[in-house]
């Protein structure tokens with residue numbers, strides 16, 4: 758029998774088929790957002806998700822062929838034009854199936870704009886670490902992940918930045934991916 762961890766490991770390997778220098782997004786970049794992380798934030802909505810949680814609020818973001826292919830350089834220019842933001846949050850879709858593109862953008866906003874970087878992911882920290890490669894490199898560039906799939910039976914509207922009780926808000930050490938705290 759294939760266990761849940763193996764299923765997740767197979768899914769995270771199903772990376773989006775995106776040309777070098779591009780990212781597949783599901784909608785316009787937001788700014789001045791106050792609900793997808795702390796402070797005033799830009800939010801990048803990625804396209805493609807292999808997890809398919811029952812009760813997902815964004816099923817239109819699952820398809821690997823839909824959304825829009827955008828040049829990473831154009832994303833950077835748009836982000837740099839936003840004033841007064843304290844950070845960027847990657848939402849999905851599943852950002853970790855486009856880890857190289859997301860890491861390039863994360864490194865840009867940290868180094869060039871001085872922002873912190875958060876990402877939502879339906880995978881757990883443990884699965885991303887076990888996967889290694891580009892997914893782990895992206896995680897190591899983040900301040901915070903909100904990890905784990907959305908589980909409808911565990912939905913809790915009182916949670917901060919999370920949809921269900923199994924999900925965790927993990928503060929990470931930049932450069933190592935070490936978990937500093939769990940909420």
Ligand code: SF4
Nearest residue numbers: 806809810813850879
């Ligand atoms: S991981 Fe996120 S985008 Fe993917 S199915 Fe689950 S809730 Fe939806």
